Amino acid sequence: MTSPPPGPSYILTFTAEDRVGIVAATTGFLADRDGFILDSQQYADVESGRFFMRVAFTPAGRRFPADLATLRSDFAAVAEQLGLEWTIADGSAPMKVMIAVSKGSHCLNDLLHRWSTGALPIDVTAVVSNHETCRALTEWHGLPFHHLPVAADSRAEQEARVAGLFHEAGSELLVLARYMQVLTPDLIARLAGRCINIHHSFLPSFKGANPYHRAHALGVKLIGATSHYVTPDLDEGPIIEQAVERIDHRASVDDMIRIGRDTEAQVLARAVAWAAERRILLNGRKTVVFR
Numbered sequence: 001m002t003s004p005p006p007g008p009s010y011i012l013t014f015t016a017e018d019r020v021g022i023v024a025a026t027t028g029f030l031a032d033r034d035g036f037i038l039d040s041q042q043y044a045d046v047e048s049g050r051f052f053m054r055v056a057f058t059p060a061g062r063r064f065p066a067d068l069a070t071l072r073s074d075f076a077a078v079a080e081q082l083g084l085e086w087t088i089a090d091g092s093a094p095m096k097v098m099i100a101v102s103k104g105s106h107c108l109n110d111l112l113h114r115w116s117t118g119a120l121p122i123d124v125t126a127v128v129s130n131h132e133t134c135r136a137l138t139e140w141h142g143l144p145f146h147h148l149p150v151a152a153d154s155r156a157e158q159e160a161r162v163a164g165l166f167h168e169a170g171s172e173l174l175v176l177a178r179y180m181q182v183l184t185p186d187l188i189a190r191l192a193g194r195c196i197n198i199h200h201s202f203l204p205s206f207k208g209a210n211p212y213h214r215a216h217a218l219g220v221k222l223i224g225a226t227s228h229y230v231t232p233d234l235d236e237g238p239i240i241e242q243a244v245e246r247i248d249h250r251a252s253v254d255d256m257i258r259i260g261r262d263t264e265a266q267v268l269a270r271a272v273a274w275a276a277e278r279r280i281l282l283n284g285r286k287t288v289v290f291r
């Protein structure tokens with residue numbers, strides 16, 4: 001058989017304490033069940049002694065399990081033996097993503113354009129915002145918009161509504177597309193780490209608010225953007241993707257903000273695509289990204 005058979009694809013990702021035979025056991029499991037490997041990537045982190053793997057595969061014969069539940073229960077036995085932390089996802093199903101935004105629409109606009117043209121393997125479940133600014137853009141795409149204002153004495157209630165909308169719609173990922181509110185540890189725990197942010201600087205420089213103003217004051221020659229998982233510590237979560245642009249002494253703060261918008265949108269779109277394709281695995285405070 002030369003070319004992969006048409007049909008559903010599945011994505012196995014796992015991490016484990018590294019040892020001999022993990023790859024052989026995994027590919028043997030697939031071979032014994034007529035699993036046709038479409039893409040396979042692995043990485044051994046010698047520092048942590050952890051092993052990481054992503055395999056995309058498709059059914060290619062009668063021995064392949066009848067459904068995803070059976071595939072998972074079959075693999076559970078192998079995973080138990082090898083001590084894997086694993087998931088098998090339906091590679092044909094778009095990831096359900098809820099997007100949060102404040103006033104800046106450039107990252108939201110870019111994500112919705114890519115989604116609407118089929119360039120991003122996601123389903124947008126809703127857009128939530130603490131301002132009304134992006135309602136028209138969202139509803140133009142025929143998507144639900146939820147205005148959830150925040151005040152110092154209503155943060156817990158507001159976050160409970162964010163979490164409620166997230167779970168009610170079966171969302172799998174919350175994307176902070178320039179959402180300018182610090183999430184509390186409680187909400188992050190309720191999201192179980194399924195939250196990605198775009199920060200408008202080349203982290204770890206210029207964490208927090210107004211990074212372009214602070215960068216301008218120091219006369220930097222490179223500005224950037226960083227997409228990272230959200231943790232309780234502001235702008236300190238595991239980094240997924242970064243990019244930079246060169247500027248010079250002539251660049252005003254407004255120039256930096258204008259140049260940065262494109263970089264932010266592109267970095268966030270790549271991070272969301274990789275998350276939706278199950279290409280990102282956590283490695284302590286870092287990530288492994290099988291691009």
Ligand SMILES: Nc1nc2c(c(=O)[nH]1)N[C@@H](CN(C=O)c1ccc(C(=O)N[C@@H](CCC(=O)O)C(=O)O)cc1)CN2
Binds near residue numbers: 181236
């Ligand atoms: N727990 C976390 N929450 C959020 C993170 C994060 O890393 N951990 N990233 C931010 C986004 N962000 C920068 O990328 C950011 C957002 C907000 C602020 C800030 O100082 N906000 C002020 C209010 C500002 C306003 O109302 O406009 C505040 O919350 O008091 C700094 C950086 C998203 N959330």
